[in-house]
Amino acid sequence: MNAEQSLTIMKALADASRLAIVSSLLEQPQYVEEIAKRHALATSTVSFHLKKLEQAGLITSRKEQYYVVVAANAPLLNTTLKELVAACATGRALQDERFDAYRAKVIATFFPHGVLERLPSQHKKRLIVLEQFAQRFETERRYTENEVTALIRPLFDDYCTVRRLLVDENLIRRDDTGYWREGGASGTVTPLPAPANPKGSTGDVSVPRRTELKRAYKESRPAMGIYQIRNTVNGKLFVDSSKNLAGTRTSREFQLRMGTFPSSQSLKTELAQLGDASFVVSVLE
Numbered sequence: 001m002n003a004e005q006s007l008t009i010m011k012a013l014a015d016a017s018r019l020a021i022v023s024s025l026l027e028q029p030q031y032v033e034e035i036a037k038r039h040a041l042a043t044s045t046v047s048f049h050l051k052k053l054e055q056a057g058l059i060t061s062r063k064e065q066y067y068v069v070v071a072a073n074a075p076l077l078n079t080t081l082k083e084l085v086a087a088c089a090t091g092r093a094l095q096d097e098r099f100d101a102y103r104a105k106v107i108a109t110f111f112p113h114g115v116l117e118r119l120p121s122q123h124k125k126r127l128i129v130l131e132q133f134a135q136r137f138e139t140e141r142r143y144t145e146n147e148v149t150a151l152i153r154p155l156f157d158d159y160c161t162v163r164r165l166l167v168d169e170n171l172i173r174r175d176d177t178g179y180w181r182e183g184g185a186s187g188t189v190t191p192l193p194a195p196a197n198p199k200g201s202t203g204d205v206s207v208p209r210r211t212e213l214k215r216a217y218k219e220s221r222p223a224m225g226i227y228q229i230r231n232t233v234n235g236k237l238f239v240d241s242s243k244n245l246a247g248t249r250t251s252r253e254f255q256l257r258m259g260t261f262p263s264s265q266s267l268k269t270e271l272a273q274l275g276d277a278s279f280v281v282s283v284l285e
Contacts, residue, residue, distance in 0.1 A: 001079070001083065001084075005056075005057075006084045006085075008055065008056045008057075009056045009057070009058065009076075009079075009084060010084060011052075011056075012052045012053050012055065012056035012058060013056075013058070015049070015052075017039065017041065017045075017049055018049045018052060018053055020039055021035060021039060021046070021049055021050070021053070022053065022058060022059070022072060022077070024038055024039070025059060025070060025071060025072040026072045026074070026077065029069050029070060029071035029072075030069070030070055031067045031068065031069060031070070032046055032047065032050065032067070032068050032070060033067070035050075035070065050070060057073055057076050058072070058073055058076060058077060059071065059072055059073055060073055103128050106120070106125050106128045106129070107128065107129075107132065110125070110129050111129075111132070111155075115154070115155050115156065116129065116132075116155050116156040119156075119158075119161070119162075119165075119254060121257055121258070126165070127169060130162070130165055130166055130169055130171055131171065132155070133151070133152055133155065133156075133162055133166060133171075134166060134171040134172060134181060136151045136152075137151065137172055137179075137180070137181035138181070139180075139181050139182065139183055140180060140181070140182070141180060141181075142177060142178040142179070142180050143178050143179045143180065144178055144179075145163075145178075145179070147179075148163055148172075148179050149163070157247065157250075158247055158250050158251055158254075160247065160251055161250070161251045161254055161255075163179075167179075223244070223245045223246065224241070224242065224243045224244070224245065225241065225242065225245045225283055225284070225285050226239065226240070226241050226242075226283070226284040226285050227239070227240060227241075227242060227245060227248065227249060227252070227281060227282065227283050227284060228240075228281075228282055228284055229252060229256075229267065229279055229280070229281050230279065230280045230282065231267075231270055231274070231278060231279055232278050232279065232280060233270075233274055233278045234270075236267075236270070238263075238264050238267050239284070240263070245283055249281055249283065252281050253281050256271060256276040256279050256281070257276050259271060259272060259276065267279075
């Protein structure tokens with residue numbers, strides 16, 4: 001059976017009257033007039049349905065004197081739904097080729113310079129992005145939280161959100177002993193676009209400059225403070241503190257866009273009812 005035959009069969013059966021006719025014909029062959037009486041249909045309507053079923057090969061007909069006897073094509077009707085679907089399936093190689101092209105496009109969009117610019121809001125794209133981080137983990141090796149941060153941070157500053165999403169999507173596992181990735185994958189990272197160099201730059205950083213950058217990074221401290229999430233519809237507030245206001249604000253805004261907020265069940269409920277546009281994240285002090 002080819003794809004065209006499979007589609008013709010499924011289209012022919014996509015009608016309640018035709019399904020009922022086939023069901024009764026499986027019991028016994030019948031005259032056209034008998035079918036019309038059994039199903040309370042006009043003879044012309046029955047003839048229309050029978051033509052569709054015969055074109056699909058689901059029934060056969062023969063003449064007996066002045067009547068036409070219709071019978072079910074039992075061998076074809078024994079075809080399983082799995083066989084019908086398999087006949088329409090696109091080749092696996094072509095499917096893989098199309099998905100690889102789609103995956104490459106997503107990676108080029110969200111990793112334009114070799115690092116993640118933002119997390120996609122669309123789930124299937126977000127999974128592709130998260131897989132880039134998951135591939136950095138060696139399978140079956142245990143990682144501490146600091147080691148996980150060291151794997152994520154070179155690609156995206158908001159490592160807390162990425163770490164949580166990796167666990168939520170079961171791309172990595174977590175328990176009291178640490179984090180790990182299951183499975184037999186090699187753990188090799190899919191190549192990312194090369195980082196863009198400033199105009200006229202060779203991309204090399206001198207040792208003194210590199211040392212200076214490291215010292216500046218270690219000496220810098222993220223701003224601490226208090227922030228709030230305000231429901232603009234009813235005025236309710238969720239207030240909390242953070243040791244890293246910038247990172248927390250980004251994380252909370254992303255959670256609102258995703259429709260999830262694990263820190264407050266009541267806020268999560270209102271978020272599901274009102275949508276993220278009804279909430280504003282702001283810094284108090």
